[in-house]
Amino acid sequence: xxxxxxxxxxxxxxxxxxxGPGFATPCDxxxxxxxxxxxxxxxVTDSSFQTYFDSSIPGQTGPYFWSFTDSLNGEFAIGTxxxxxxxxxxxxxxxxxxxxxxxxxxxxxxxxxxxxxxxxGGGPALYDVHxxxxxxxxNALQLSIVFDSRIDxxxxxxxxxLAIDDRNRILGVTFDNFYVLEPxxxxxxxxxxxxxxxxxxxxRRKLRPSRRQG
Numbered sequence: 001x002x003x004x005x006x007x008x009x010x011x012x013x014x015x016x017x018x019x020g021p022g023f024a025t026p027c028d029x030x031x032x033x034x035x036x037x038x039x040x041x042x043x044v045t046d047s048s049f050q051t052y053f054d055s056s057i058p059g060q061t062g063p064y065f066w067s068f069t070d071s072l073n074g075e076f077a078i079g080t081x082x083x084x085x086x087x088x089x090x091x092x093x094x095x096x097x098x099x100x101x102x103x104x105x106x107x108x109x110x111x112x113x114x115x116x117x118x119x120x121g122g123g124p125a126l127y128d129v130h131x132x133x134x135x136x137x138x139n140a141l142q143l144s145i146v147f148d149s150r151i152d153x154x155x156x157x158x159x160x161x162l163a164i165d166d167r168n169r170i171l172g173v174t175f176d177n178f179y180v181l182e183p184x185x186x187x188x189x190x191x192x193x194x195x196x197x198x199x200x201x202x203x204r205r206k207l208r209p210s211r212r213q214g
Contacts, residue, residue, distance in 0.1 A: 012126070014170070014181040015146040027178045029171035031111050031163035037074040043096050049081060052091075052098040060087055070112045076129050078109040078118060090120065092138060094129055100138055111163045117141075119170060121160025126170070143181075151179055 017025040046062040053060040066081040069090075077093040090109040092100040101107070107122030118127040128139040147153060151174060159174040170181040 011142045011144050012168075013144045013146075013184040015184055016148040016151060017180050017182065018148050018150045018177050019171075019180045020178050025180055027171060027180065029163050029165050029169045029180055031171075032113075032165070033069075033111075034071040034073075036068045036071040036077045040071060040074060040077050040093060040096075041068070044093060044098070048098050049083075049091070053087065053102075056102050057087075060085060066091065069109060072112050072114065072116065076112060076116060078112055080108065092118065092127075092129055094138075099129070100127075108160075110161060113164045113168065114166045115168065117164050117168060119161035119164045121162070123157055124159060124161045124172060126161060126164075145181065146184070148179060151177060 017023075019025040019027040044066065046064050049064040049066070050060075050062055060083060062083060064081055064083045064087070066079055068077055068079040071077040075094065079091050079093070080089070081091045082088050088105040089103055090101050090107060091098050092109070101109075103122070105122070107120065107125070109118055109120040109125075109127075112118045112129075116129045118129060119125065120127070124143075126141045126143060128141055147156075155174040155176075156172075159172055161170050161172050163171040168183050172179050172181060
């Protein structure tokens with residue numbers, strides 16, 4: 001199962017800009033949604049989730065209730081899943097397998113782009129899902145962010161990533177602001193991150209065990 005294959009991915013470098021009316025940067029990261037294929041829809045059953053949860057948080061039982069949020073080329077999909085005994089989380093479907101997640105609501109997955117990058121919330125989250133031969137794997141990516149001074153890092157940590165486009169730009173939200181994360185191309189990122197006075201945050205997201213009702 002891929003639960004054992006969740007691993008730390010490379011560090012991605014971004015610069016943050018507050019966006020929206022009254023700001024120089026538009027909030028123009030568009031979330032594009034693909035419907036899951038019939039094979040994906042028909043391939044997910046109660047047994048799919050039972051097999052995954054048996055390997056990660058034993059003791060859970062169905063029935064499970066799920067819905068799809070987004071899909072990528074019939075290979076990957078994201079969605080939400082619940083049951084009556086305490087599971088309230090998101091899932092990633094890859095190669096017909098449920099490969100994530102066991103983190104409670106308010107954790108959620110919001111978007112997947114054409115490069116297999118997945119955004120989420122309940123605290124900003126970015127993952128990378130790919131096939132390696134016949135086995136899928138999932139990276140929890142680390143972000144080094146040059147902050148916009150109008151965004152408080154604590155507020156950022158309580159926010160979410162809402163969308164990611166095919167240029168890997170990310171739309172995020174805090175309590176009171178929207179922002180865009182723009183990828184920093186190499187090698188200029190090394191010069192920018194080394195500049196005096198720049199705030200950089202290394203974000204590491206971990207999947208926490210789902211709470212279960214007694």
